[in-house]
Amino acid sequence: xxxxxxxxxxxxxxxxxxxxxxxxxxxxxxxxxxxxxxxxxxxxxxxxxxxxxxxxxxxxxxxxxxxxxxxxxxxxxxxxxxxxxxxxxxxxxxxxxxxxxxxxxxxxxxxxxxxxxxxxxxxxxxxxxxxxxxxxxxxxxxxxxxxxxxxxxxxxxxxxxxxxxxxxxxxxxxxxxxxxxxxxxxxxxxxxxxxxxxxxxxxxxxxxxxxxxxxxxxxxxxxxxxxxxxxxxxxxxxxxxxxxxxxxxxxxxxxxxxxxxxxxxxxxxxxxxxxxxxxxxxxxxxxxxxxxxxxxxxxxxxxxxxxxxxxxxxxxxxxxxxxxxxxxxxxxxxxxxxxxxxxxxxxxxxxxxxxxxxxxxxxxxxxxxxxxxxxxxxxxxxxxxxxxxxxxxxxxxxxxxxxxxxxxxxxxxxxxxxxxxxxxxxxxxxxxxxxxxxxxxxxxxxxxxxxxxxxxxxxxxxxxxxxxxxxxxxxxxxxxxxxxxxxxxxxxxxxxxxxxxxxxxxxxxxxxxxxxxxxxxxxxxxxxxxxxxxxxxxxxxxxxxxxxxxxxxxxxxxxxxxxxxxxxxxxxxxxxxxxxxxxxxxxxxxxxxxxxxxxxxxxxxxxxxxxxxxxxxxxxxxxxxxxxxxxxxxxxxxxxxxxxxxxxxxxxxxxxxx
Amino acid sequence: xxxxxxxxxxxxxxxxxxxxxxxxxxxxxxxxxxxxxxxxxxxxxxxxxxxxxxxxxxxxxxxxxxxxxxxxxxxxxxxxxxxxxxxxxxxxxxxxxxxxxxxxxxxxxxxxxxxxxxxxxxxxxxxxxxxxxxxxxxxxxxxxxxxxxxxxxxxxxxxxxxxxxxxxxxxxxxxxxxxxxxxxxxxxxxxxxxxxxxxxxxxxxxxxxxxxxxxxxxxxxxxxxxxxxxxxxxxxxxxxxxxxxxxxxxxxxxxxxxxxxxxxxxxxxxxxxxxxxxxxxxxxxxxxxxxxxxxxxxxxx
Numbered sequence: 001x002x003x004x005x006x007x008x009x010x011x012x013x014x015x016x017x018x019x020x021x022x023x024x025x026x027x028x029x030x031x032x033x034x035x036x037x038x039x040x041x042x043x044x045x046x047x048x049x050x051x052x053x054x055x056x057x058x059x060x061x062x063x064x065x066x067x068x069x070x071x072x073x074x075x076x077x078x079x080x081x082x083x084x085x086x087x088x089x090x091x092x093x094x095x096x097x098x099x100x101x102x103x104x105x106x107x108x109x110x111x112x113x114x115x116x117x118x119x120x121x122x123x124x125x126x127x128x129x130x131x132x133x134x135x136x137x138x139x140x141x142x143x144x145x146x147x148x149x150x151x152x153x154x155x156x157x158x159x160x161x162x163x164x165x166x167x168x169x170x171x172x173x174x175x176x177x178x179x180x181x182x183x184x185x186x187x188x189x190x191x192x193x194x195x196x197x198x199x200x201x202x203x204x205x206x207x208x209x210x211x212x213x214x215x216x217x218x219x220x221x222x223x224x225x226x227x228x229x230x231x232x233x234x235x236x237x238x239x240x241x242x243x244x245x246x247x248x249x250x251x252x253x254x255x256x257x258x259x260x261x262x263x264x265x266x267x268x269x270x271x272x273x274x275x276x277x278x279x280x281x282x283x284x285x286x287x288x289x290x291x292x293x294x295x296x297x298x299x300x301x302x303x304x305x306x307x308x309x310x311x312x313x314x315x316x317x318x319x320x321x322x323x324x325x326x327x328x329x330x331x332x333x334x335x336x337x338x339x340x341x342x343x344x345x346x347x348x349x350x351x352x353x354x355x356x357x358x359x360x361x362x363x364x365x366x367x368x369x370x371x372x373x374x375x376x377x378x379x380x381x382x383x384x385x386x387x388x389x390x391x392x393x394x395x396x397x398x399x400x401x402x403x404x405x406x407x408x409x410x411x412x413x414x415x416x417x418x419x420x421x422x423x424x425x426x427x428x429x430x431x432x433x434x435x436x437x438x439x440x441x442x443x444x445x446x447x448x449x450x451x452x453x454x455x456x457x458x459x460x461x462x463x464x465x466x467x468x469x470x471x472x473x474x475x476x477x478x479x480x481x482x483x484x485x486x487x488x489x490x491x492x493x494x495x496x497x498x499x500x501x502x503x504x505x506x507x508x509x510x511x512x513x514x515x516x517x518x519x520x521x522x523x524x525x526x527x528x529x530x531x532x533x534x535x536x537x538x539x540x541x542x543x544x545x546x547x548x549x550x551x552x553x554x555x556x557x558x559x560x561x562x563x564x565x566x567x568x569x570x571x572x573x574x575x576x577x578x579x580x581x582x583x584x585x586x587x588x589x590x591x592x593x594x595x596x597x598x599x600x601x602x603x604x605x606x607x608x609x610x611x612x613x614x615x616x617x618x619x620x621x622x623x624x625x626x627x628x629x630x631x632x633x634x635x636x637x638x639x640x641x642x643x644x645x646x647x648x649x650x651x652x653x654x655x656x657x658x
Numbered sequence: 659x660x661x662x663x664x665x666x667x668x669x670x671x672x673x674x675x676x677x678x679x680x681x682x683x684x685x686x687x688x689x690x691x692x693x694x695x696x697x698x699x700x701x702x703x704x705x706x707x708x709x710x711x712x713x714x715x716x717x718x719x720x721x722x723x724x725x726x727x728x729x730x731x732x733x734x735x736x737x738x739x740x741x742x743x744x745x746x747x748x749x750x751x752x753x754x755x756x757x758x759x760x761x762x763x764x765x766x767x768x769x770x771x772x773x774x775x776x777x778x779x780x781x782x783x784x785x786x787x788x789x790x791x792x793x794x795x796x797x798x799x800x801x802x803x804x805x806x807x808x809x810x811x812x813x814x815x816x817x818x819x820x821x822x823x824x825x826x827x828x829x830x831x832x833x834x835x836x837x838x839x840x841x842x843x844x845x846x847x848x849x850x851x852x853x854x855x856x857x858x859x860x861x862x863x864x865x866x867x868x869x870x871x872x873x874x875x876x877x878x879x880x881x882x883x884x885x886x887x888x889x890x891x892x893x894x895x896x897x898x899x900x901x902x903x904x905x906x907x908x909x910x911x912x913x914x915x916x917x918x919x920x921x922x923x924x925x926x927x928x929x930x931x932x933x934x935x936x937x938x939x940x941x942x943x944x945x946x947x948x949x950x951x952x953x954x955x956x957x958x959x
Contacts, residue, residue, distance in 0.1 A: 370776070373718040384720070393763040394756060407752040407812075413803055414810045418959050425803055425955055432758075432799050436792035439762060443769050443788060452776030453716050515751050515812070522750035526734050526760075533730040541722070541876070545711065555714040555775045556871050569773070569781020577789040581941070 007039035015117030044088035047081035070133030078496035086344035093472035098239035100468035132181035162235035169228035173218035180211035220252025233300035238355020246348035268322025274315030281308030331408030339401030352473035368456035369449035385477035395527030397484035488520035675886035684926025706879030724771025731764035751812035772869035783868035793944035835954040
C-alpha cells in the first residue's frame with residue numbers, strides 16, 4: 001500500500017517538475033518517462049503481490065485529514081489491484097509514443113505532461129480510495145485532467161466542442177455520484193467504504209443501482225450515455241485516446257463493481273438490468289462502428305461495444321449470484337475481468353497505430369488510404385495483431401474472455417434451470433451476432449488502410465513513422481499473444497476479486513475453475529498446434545522458393561487493362577450489405593446526383609451518418625439549454641459578487657447548524 | 659479409442675477432396691455428360707502444388723497468410739470433430755466455440771488476402787462473404803447449443819455420443835430442424851448453389867471463388883484442398899446426427915465414409931436441380947436458418 005502512495009507522490013512531483021520554465025525538452029522527456037516507468041514497476045509489483053496473496057489483506061492506511069465527512073483512508077484490495085494492472089502497462093508506452101507524437105503536432109506544450117501524470121495519479125488514487133469523499137475527489141481529478149488532455153489541440157473548434165461535451169457529460173455523471181454516496185453514507189452511518197455490508201432488500205437499493213449506472217455508465221460510455229465518447233476520442237492526441245479507452249473507461253466499470261461489492265448478496269433483477277444495458281451497448285456500438293470512415297471514431301465506437309461486453313459479463317455474474325448458479329457467477333465475472341485486461345492491451349495498441357497512421361499520412365480517413373502495409377510494415381504488424389485480437393479470434397488473447405462467458409452460458413444451458421438456460425442461449429446468440437459484426441468492422445479497419453493500393457494522395461506519400469511511435473504499439477500488441485499463452489496459468493489470480501461479490505463456497509469455485517482450466521489448456525494445445533503447423537507451411541514455402549525469382553504481375557482485372565486504385569472497394573462499400581440490414585435505425589443521409597443520360601455528365605454520391613442517440617438527445621439538450629440560459633445572470637464574472645455568494649452561503653450554513 | 663480417432667482423422671484428410679469429385683460427377687450425370695474423373699481434384703492439387711508462383715504486384719505478406727491459415731485452421735478444427743460415435747482427437751468443455759471461432763480465423767485471413775490484391779471483384783466477394791457468415795455463424799452455434807441442451811453435455815464428442823434412438827424419439831422435431839439448419843449452413847459455408855456457384859465463369863456473380871481469383875500455383879492448391887476439408891467438416895456435422903447403433907470403430911468409419919458419399923451426392927443433386935438465389939434472397943435463406951435454429955432451441959427448453 002505504501003508503495004502505491006509513494007508512486008503517486010512521485011508521479012505528481014515529476015509532473016510538477018515538467019512545468020518548470022526553461023527545462024530542456026529532452027530532460028523533461030527523460031523525467032516523465034522514467035518517473036512513469038518507475039511508478040509502473042512499483043504499481044505492478046504491489047498489485048501482483050496483492051493478487052497472489054492467499055487471502056484479502058484487511059485494513060489499510062489512514063492519515064489524519066481535517067475535512068468533514070472525508071478521511072484519507074487508502075486500501076488496496078484485489079479488485080483495485082486487478083484494475084491497476086492496465087495502469088502499469090499503458091501509461092508508460094503511451095508516454096513514449098506521446099513525446100514523439102507531440103513533437104510534430106504541437107499544441108499547448110508543457111502542461112500536457114503535468115496533466116498526464118495527474119491523470120495517472122488520480123486514477124491510482126481512485127482505485128485505492130476507500131472513502132466516499134476521497135473517491136469523489138479522485139474521480140473529479142481524473143475528469144478534469146483528462147479534460148485538459150483532450151483539449152490539447154484547443155485551437156481547433158471541433159476539439160473544443162468535444163471537450164465541452166465531455167466535461168458536461170462527466171458532470172452529469174458527478175451529479176449522479178454525489179447523491180449515490182450520500183445515500184450509501186446513510187446506510188453506513190459514515191463515509192468509509194464497507195465491503196459486503198448492505199442488503200439489497202433495503203428500500204433505497206434500486207436507486208443506488210440506478211445512480212451508479214448513470215454515474216459510472218457515463219464514464220464507461222454505456223449506451224445511451226455514450227455521446228461524449230465518439231467525439232472525445234478522435235479529438236484528443238492518439239496516445240491520450242489510447243489511455244482514455246484502455247484505462248479510463250475501465251474506471252467506470254471499476255466504480256460499478258465497487259458499488260456491487262458493498263452488497264452482501266445481489267439480486268437477479270440487477271443482473272438482468274446490467275445485461276440489457278450491455279446488450280444495447282455492444283450491439284449498437286458495433287453497428288455504429290461498422291459504418292465509420294474515421295479510424296479513431298471506429299475504434300471509439302468499438303470501445304462502447306467492448307464496454308457493453310464487460311457489462312454483459314458483470315451482469316451475468318450478478319445474475320448467477322441472484323439465481324445461485326455457480327457457473328454464471330464465477331465464469332461471468334472471470335470473463336469480464338479477462339476481457340477488461342485484453343481490451344486494454346489491444347485497444348491501446350490499435351489507438352497508437354491509428355496515431356501512427358495520422359503521423360505517417362496526415363489523415364485518419366480510411367477512404368483516402370490504402371497499401372500502407374508496404375510503406376509502414378511495423379505499424380501494419382501491430383495493427384494486424386491488434387485487429388486479430390479484437391475480433392476475438394484464436395489463437396490470440398481476445399478469444400479467452402469471450403470463451404469464459406460462452407462456457408458460463410453453455411454450462412447453465414446444460415443444467416436444468418429453464419429460465420437461466422433461455423437467457424444464456426439468448427446471450428450466446430447475441431454475442432455471436434456481435435462477434436460477426438466485429439469481424440466485419442475490423443476487417444474494414446485493417447484492410448482498407450493497409451491493403452490494396454493507395455486511394456488518394458495521402459496514402460501515396462505515406463512513410464513509416466519514427467521508431468518511438470511504432471515500437472510502443474508493437475510491444476502492446478505483442479503482449480497479447482504473451483497473455484494468451486500465459487492465461488491458463490495466471491487465471492487463478494482472478495479468484496480473490498470474485499470472492500468480493502458474494503460468498504462462494506470453495507468446492508463450487510474449484511469445480512468451475514477446473515472446467516475452465518480444462519478448456520484453457522486445450523485451447524492452448526490447439527493454438528500451439530496451429531502456430532507450429534503455420535510455421536511448417538511457411539518453412540516449406542521458404543525452402544521451395546529459395547534460389548528462384550518470383551514473378552510479379554498486375555492484379556487480375558477481369559480483362560480490363562486500365563484499372564485505377566479508385567476502382568477498389570472502399571470501406572463504405574465493404575460494409576454496405578450489412579449497413580442495409582440495419583438501415584432502419586441508422587441516420588444515413590445521402591446527397592447524390594447519379595448519371596442519367598446516355599452520355600453521363602459529372603455525378604456524385606455522398607453519404608453521411610450520424611449517431612441516432614445523439615440525434616435523439618439533441619432536442620432534450622436544446623430545452624435544457626433554454627432553461628439554463630435563464631440562469632445565466634448568476635454567472636457574470638464579477639469576483640466581488642462571487643465572494644458575496646460565498647459569504648451568503650456561509651452565513652446560511654452557520655444558521656443551519658445553529 | 660484415441661487410435662481410431664487418429665485413423666479416422668487421417669482418413670478424412672485423404673478422402674475429403676474426393677467429395678468434390680463426387681459432386682462434380684453427379685452434376686455431370688444430371689447434365690448428361692461423362693464428366694471429369696472422380697480423382698481429378700487430386701490431380702489438380704498435385705499439379706498446382708508443383709506449379710510456379712505468380713503474385714500480384716499489389717500484394718504483401720497478408721496475401722500468403724490467407725491460404726495457409728485457412729488450411730491450418732481446418733486441420734486443427736478437424737481434431738475437435740467427432741465422426742459420429744467415434745470421439746474427436748481433442749475434446750474439452752466448450753470446444754464448439756473454439757471450432758466456430760477457428761473457422762472465423764480462417765475467414766478473417768481469407769478476406770484479408772482477398773482485400774490485399776486491391777481488386778474490386780475480390781473486395782465485392784469479401785464483402786459478401788462477411789455478410790453471409792454473419793448470418794450463418796449464429797445459426798450454427800445455436801444449433802450446437804440446442805444439441806448440448808438435449809444431451810446435457812459440454813463438448814462436441816459427448817454431444818454426438820448422446821444422440822441415440824431415445825433422444826430421437828423424444829426430440830424428433832427439434833433434431834430434424836437442426837439437420838435442416840446444418841444442411842443450409844453446409845451449402846452456404848461451402849459456397850454451393852443456391853447461395854453461391856463455384857463453377858460460374860463471371861467474376862461478378864461469384865462470391866467465394868472470386869476471393870481467390872489472384873491465387874495461383876501452390877497457394878491455389880492449398881485452397882482447393884482446404885475447400886475439400888471444409889466440405890467434409892460440415893458434412894460430418896450432419897452425418898453424426900444419425901443415431902447409428904455402432905460401437906465397432908471400423909464399421910463406424912465405413913459408415914462415416916458412406917455417409918460422406920451420400921452427402922456429396924445430395925449436394926450434387928441440389929446443385930443440378932436448383933438455380934442460384936438472387937443476392938437479396940440469400941439474406942432471407944440464411945435468416946430462415948437462424949429462425950429455424952431458434953425454433954429448435956425453444957423446443958429444447
